[in-house]
Amino acid sequence: LALALAAWLVHRGSGASALVAGWAFVAGVGLFSGSLYTMAITGQTKLGMITPVGGLLFLVGWGAIVVAGWRLGAGS
Numbered sequence: 001l002a003l004a005l006a007a008w009l010v011h012r013g014s015g016a017s018a019l020v021a022g023w024a025f026v027a028g029v030g031l032f033s034g035s036l037y038t039m040a041i042t043g044q045t046k047l048g049m050i051t052p053v054g055g056l057l058f059l060v061g062w063g064a065i066v067v068a069g070w071r072l073g074a075g076s
Contacts (some may be wrong), residue, residue, distance in 0.1 A: 005065060014072040020063035028057035 002025050009018035032054025035047040 002016045002061060002065070006061070006068075009065065009068040009072060012072055014068040017071065018068040021061045021068060024057045024061035024064060028054045028061060030054070031057060 003022060005021035006018055006025060010022065011020075031050055035050040035054065037046045039045060
């Protein structure tokens with residue numbers, strides 16, 4: 001849903017912050033979920049250090065969504 005919202009904001013022309021949001025969500029899914037799946041499948045616990053970076057990217061994505069939405073609302 002977050003990626004769909006970011007894509008919709010990009011389509012509406014809300015600036016670079018919507019693009020940042022989309023890429024942050026993609027990277028966040030890859031790092032957060034990917035590291036958790038890999039740890040569960042392989043049992044390697046050292047990947048747990050990467051997981052918070054993915055969570056941080058999720059937070060960056062939501063912050064960029066807020067900025068993009070604010071710019072879209074301010075531009076109308």
